[in-house]
Amino acid sequence: MKSYDVVVIGSGTAGQTAAYALEEQGFKVAVIEKSPTPGGTCALYGCQAKKWFYETAEAVSKAKHLQGLGITQPPEWSWEDVLAQKNAFTSKIPDNAVNGLQGVDIDFIPGEARFQDKETLVVNGGTVHAKWFIIASGAEPMPLPIDGAENMITSTDFLGLKELPEKILFVGGGFISFECAHFCAGLGPKDGTVTILEAGPRPLGPFDSEMVELLTEASRDAGIDIRTGVKITSIVKQGDGFKVLTENQGDFQADLVVHGAGRSPDISGLDLEKAGVEFERRGIKVDASMRTSNPRIFAVGDCAATIQLARVADKEAAVCANNIIADRKGAGKAQAMVYDTVPFLLFTYPQYGMVGKTEDALKKEGLKYYKSFGKHVGWPTYRRVGMKHAAYKILVDENNMILGAHILSDNASGLLNLLRTAMMHGVSAEDLHAESLMTPYPSRESDVVYMLKPLIE
Secondary structure (H helix, E strand, O other), rough: OOEEEEEEEOOHHHHHHHHHHHHHHHOOOEEEEEOOOOOOOOHHHHHHHHOOOOOOOHHHHHHHHHHHHOOOOOOOHHHHHHHHHHHOOOOOOOHHHHHHHHOOOOOEEEOOOOEEOOEEEEEOOOOEEEEEEEEEEOEEOOOOOOOOOOEEEEHHHHHHOOOOEEEEEEEHHHHHHHHHHHHHHHHHHOOOOEEEEEEOOOOOOOOHHHHHHHHHHHEEEEEOOEEEEEEEEEEEOOOOEEEEEEOOEEEEEEOOOEEOOOOOEEEOOOHHHHHOEEEEEEOOOOOOEEEEEOEEEEEEEHHHHOOOHHHHHHHHHHHHHHHHHHHHOOOOOOOOOOOOOOOOEEOOOEEEEEEEEEEEHHHHHOEEEEEEEEEEEEEOOHHHOOOOOEEEEEEOOOOOEEEEEEEEOOHHHHHHHHHHHHHHHEEEEEHHHHHHHOOOOOHHHHHHHHHHHHHHH
């Protein structure tokens, strides 16, 4: 039996963050990974990988918007070239991940782990014991109860396509579908079609409904057909393509059908019951310290019933590591995760970013609020780049403290982080307006003074 202070299950961003932090504090650490390509979804198939396609798609989309405003020829692009650059980056990740861990004396154990009891794992026919465990096993595409679901490819497969066919259909109206659909609209065949089918009454359910309507409008203008309330009955192979049959909106022909309906925690093979770890459909149950129902087992990242975002996973891993360090010392206040100001960003064109509450949530909770809202913003910032769908919404309480912020722009991330920082540090709308008057001008961030002005008049 091998024995460690801490064993981490999963080598993605959360697992690595926790492992390195603990090794630096003198813990004997091992990382177990079942995938033949260590490194995690974010680097290999998610955040980092998709950004190669986004950067080019954004440049192409912006150039299209600038036609007649200084750009005289439509841009040319190559999906194949972007893919080659992405692959050159991702191909190094598995070896770098393993070498990095081993380079600081963290044991890397390839194999599939399952709990034998509360203190022991079975891996490759042998057993591994630890005082603490961190489950960072990530997520996998959500199973869908659709006949012929096996005819869909995953987002991982999509980011590995050698070329884009003419007719692409995405099942599900969430993060994955919207981002990939915008890649297709920017970098696909010039006469191609892109369709999103969403079962719910609207796409992007967790986001602000009014802002989602505006993003949907921008997406349709980019050539993306978005249908809601669609009841898919089956996906049938038909010649070189597919037919997607629905109960209520007819049939759709496609060369390719992509699963974009979200991801569920990858925990089914861990035998969590034997370790006394409680879980639900959304993932492993954890408290604010990232501790599970077994106090010596923590869960972080996409496998936990929290928020599936890479930076959230990193923060959860840091909190988890600090709490294990406190456990060993037998003293110190437990660190806790706070999710109130988690920023969300869709890499569409324009981007949609949000932090804090949606207006829908405030209405549901019966909270009094005030808002500053603008759509189809015509400030010079956006006229210069031909963007017709810029929008914003800032929500404040009776004391003018920011409750939520929503940005539709080509630099939503910069604006969002400014507003998020104000929320984190208790800066009022008046004070943020005053402090933003000397923001570098004329930048996207300098426009925040116009967004805030209605709240202080």
